[in-house]
Amino acid sequence: MTEPTQLHLLRPGQKATITRIGGATALRRRFAEMGIVKGETILIERHAPLGDPVEYFIKGYHLALRKEEAAQIEVLLHGGDSHA
């Protein structure tokens, strides 16, 4: 439960806290612009019909990321399934 994991490995309905952001500088800057920063809570919403990209809920808005990019985001899964 306390092991950090990668964002793209989570299932819809799960909630997690961002612990680390990797990847190239340009990508990390883009993430920061969109509010994807350390400490933020992110909810996995749904996969696109073809499995990729994935829709997330963060900072009160909806955002889609490809798995490839989401893999750069390290998260800590919240205990159990979300209570939402």
Place this chain on the structure above:
Amino acid sequence: MTATPSHEIFRLDYGSKFEREIARIMAAFEEIKFDTGRYPKRWLAIKLLEGDADILARVQSMPNGEQIIGAAQRSMEHLKSMLGDDVDMLTADHRYGFINGVVRQTLQRPLVDRLTLTDQIDNIVTHKWLGLPIFFAVMYIIFRLVIDVSSPFLDWTDSIVTGPISNWFSALLDLLLAPSWIHSLIVDGIVAGVGGVLVFVPGLLILYFFLALLEDSGYMSRAAFVMDRFMRIVGLHGKSFIPMILGFGCAVPAIYATRTIASHRDRLLTALLVPLMSCSARLPVYVVFGLAFFGSRAGTVIWAMYALGILVAMLAGMVFTRTILKPDVTSAFVLELPPYRQPALKSVLIHMWENTREFVRKAGTVILASSIIMWILLNLPWGVTDQQNSYFGKFSSSISPIFAPLGFDNWETGGALVTGFMAKEIVVSTMSQIYLGGEEAEITEPTTIAEDLVGIGQGFVEAAVQSGKILLDILPGVHLVGEARDSEDTALSLALRDHFTPLSAAALLVFVLLYVPCVATLGAIKQEFGTSWAVTSAVYQTVVAWIAALIVYQGGRLLGLG
């Protein structure tokens, strides 16, 4: 909530280590006597520490800029080694930390996550199984609406230009005792040329109306979400999808629409593939040939053209992705899915109007110019009677052998394709000028202006009723429009049947679909990506077009269709 004192300047504290470096750079401004110009000093110091590329370039060109950048670079390295992250990431963290604090103090969210209307809609339109069918259904309905519903209005516009307007000009010129060559230039060259363009206006208005609806409602980004995986097979981005759809209207705005794509490589590839989406200017070519050669199956043939354009774009995308445009790190997919909104009618109408106006303006210059040049080339040397002996005819004859393996090596077709480079829809107007231009117009009953105006009004009402019927006809189970369309043979389709077989007509349509983008499109590519990419675009499409038309014609002959 207390009133905020407005006289106090707000300043976000970035932490002691960071603040020390900011102070150091601001001191350096004084020391080196660097004039920050219109930029606030603290703001500029932070931007330099963040390494903002745009600001660095500007400062570089300012007096003593190099020295300041040097100082900022040292501070930046220092901060990075002390705090363990890039400076711009640190500033982002601080800003978001502050924002979160403000939000926590001022905003109360309902505890239960409410399933909003947006979520409910997204549960359906991005559903695992329903998402793609819904997407394709939306595209199909828009396509049908644009093509079918606009067609009565298209006929109406056409009948006004070729009827009353041409007659009014003729009457006016007769009154002014204009010489016959001026009469011919204005009526056969200018009015016919401009008329050929105005005919698209009804269809374009409807197309842009629906594109604006999609965009303003928020569905466009869902389409990008749903389609991204698919677009990636071709090496594109989900957002490339929007310019591609616009390409069905006109490639010029579509190429400018690629500006929404962040990665240069993705943008360029999108722009190279957009002209393969069959634009509305190519539609009249399909319609004229479709009705002349394929009768009741014309609709299928037109559909096949659109599908072929998409197929070739997919193949070309795969080839480019593996050769000259390999994916790079900049092609990240970070897409916001905004809440659905009811589109504001005013914004939709403005969108519709501006895009259509752009097309008409292009028509007013490029197409008008080309119509006049065409008329001149057709009528020189002075006194030429047979068009084949005109400059235009001679040039067209000289290139027509290139088209022999494709099944259409007559000079008229060569000429029409050459003029199609100016704008694709001119292919039809050139053919009608060449095939019919010389003939005496049928004698019509002289009408008064009042009668003409009444006729125009009645025509509009009839067109509206007809398109309303077609609109309802799209609904399953409703059939208001008779199956057999009154496919009365126009003079042009009779003339075309003398020069083409159904097979060579099909090869010609394939060629027109794929060959060199029009002048305006190449101009847009040149402006956005440079001359060499515009040349690349022109060459690769023409080669692909020739090969594809060859396959259709020779393949068809082998199958015994010719």
